Amino acid sequence: MKKLPQISEAEYEVMKIIWRYAPISTNEVTEKLTAETSWSPKTIQTMLKRLVQKEAISFHKESRVFVYTPLVKQTEYLEHENNHFLNRFYDGNLTSMLTSYLGSDSITERELEELRSLLKKTKGDKR
């Protein structure tokens, strides 16, 4: 198993953009980040370079611009894309090894609504 690159909290902002919009060019990354943060384009470029060094992202040249794609997934510890039984079994086993705040499972908007009303209703009953 390959080592996962360590991504800092600041670098995460860059990764978030790349995860969402990849493949994406240097200019587009800079554009999106300068809108959200106070970082200078130079800082952003430095971070991109560092992420390439860490092998978190890769780039290739497309007619004079650099285009970035991620090399690691946003959720390394559970991959929900795969519904195959064995993978589900494996994920299940992995989750059971963890003491996590919340089992990372999908839940529908309706179920959430039910839970909210459950929380309010029972609370009201008690008084």
Place this chain on the structure above:
Amino acid sequence: MIAGFMVRFAIAVLVISFLVLLIIGVKKIAGKKLSPRTHYLIWFFLLIALTVPFLPGISLSYGSSFFPNLNTTLSPSPRSLTEEEKVVETADRGWMNNFVVSVGQERESVVYLIVGLVWILGILVMGTVTIASFLRLKRLFEASLPLQDAVIRRLFEECKKEAGIKKKIEICSSAYIKSPIVLGTFKPAVILPIQAVKEQSPEEIRYILLHELMHCRYLDIPINYWICLLRVLYWFHPLVWYALREVQNDREVACDASVLTLVGEEQAQAYGETLISYARSVSYPRFSTASAMGGSSRQISRRIKNIAAFQKESIWGHLRSRGILLLVGAAVLAVLPGLTTAASDDEVRLPDSYKVENSLGTYFAGYEGSFVMYDLNQETYTLYNEKDAIKRGSPDSTYKIYSALFALEKGVITGENSKLGWNNTKYPFDSWNKDQDLKTAMKYSVNWYFKALDEKCGLPYLKEKFEKIGYGNKDLSGGISGYWMESSLKISPLEQVELLTAFYRNDYDFNAENIKTVQEAMFLGETEEAALYGKTGTGAVEGKNINGWFLGYIEDQNNHYFFSVNLQKGADCSGSQAADIALKILKGLGIYGN
């Protein structure tokens, strides 16, 4: 070895199923009367019970009293004796001869071996998956960085203080996770998803941190690894899987309750909302139609219900919870008798007064065995190798003393008329191939004769009688045709001597005539001063003599001596060798022979 472990393990598995149901039942009945923490703690009895079979040096003697049926179906390998019995020795040398029928063990050991292999194979598969998971977590942990966000760092320190945790706990952030997790057995670390660091409000993060810190405080991480190990070992047991998942669900509920106890009831709603909003952010919308895997949406609704209903536990409630916990603990201990006492079933206690004669070892040249003698006048025991003397083993043919007695009691035979007709089955010993009465049957140790007596008495009757006289482990589950022959019934040399003494004195109030009849059949020879009574026994497995007995007593004018020689290790552990040694010892002690 494998067979023994597998049988004990099979019994353990049944007891464990029962225990799971018991705990689920108690939890259902007690319901809200139990605090969430107690709901979780109750499971520890199960975790311990699941672990015990794998601890070295602890032998399981799961409840013969609680599970009578279990014993008859599952106890030590019932060996079927058929007419194709392999025979070891044929010569006729009178009572000292070994009329031994070897017991075939092969077929059963193959079955046990296959079952054992399948089980181990499953463990390997499950173990591999678990190790892979573990490595992936390690990789995840290595990819996290110490948290940089100063606000949350400060918040973390405050939460630690609030939770009263002094231990050093790291706080990290990771780009690869969606839910906060705690990792590390000895050096725990809380890992927050960077996403949460950026998007959650400090108040929400505070609740999350407190929840994770509670996990650290209650050692949930190492306990979770313990659970994972049990899941690997019990991969074949659906009830255990179910129970272990429930343990993990109850753990989260208990953890929530601990946080609410800390922050106060009035924050319950805010705490619950954090959980719900978190569930939303963790959820993957594109799979929202797929049914939730592993019922964790059930877990969250259970948690929300508990949070909503949370009330700080009163002192009385707390006491009640602990009381129920204690009761369950007591019940568990009762269900698993001898859980912690090593080898309780196969060893017996030494008598209050006895002397050890190590010098008798010279008579045992080339053999490992024991000698037990009871001096009726002096009321003292003389022992050689007291360790083996209290170890239980199969009685083999020495059981025939009691088989005869019980048959006389039942009236199957009488002292005057004990003849049984030979059914023309050819046995390898000429002395067996003719009609027998009690005397000849005892002398030549004729298996078919005593088998016939046993069958006429019936297993329930025999069981009752063996119980009455407290014969060793009293276990007849090996079946009527061979329970006594390297099978389920076991008795120690010391118990043999105690019992023979009781038999002689007729402590159990049998018909005195019947006692006398058996004694006459046991008569072996006499000198001017004394008479010798006894019975040999030989246990053979796969053609090798592995258990030699000579059990008897000396009657002289002034005193009586009850003795047993039992051979366990050596070239030929047979009844005749045991008798040989016994006679030499008795002569050496000046008790019998000149």
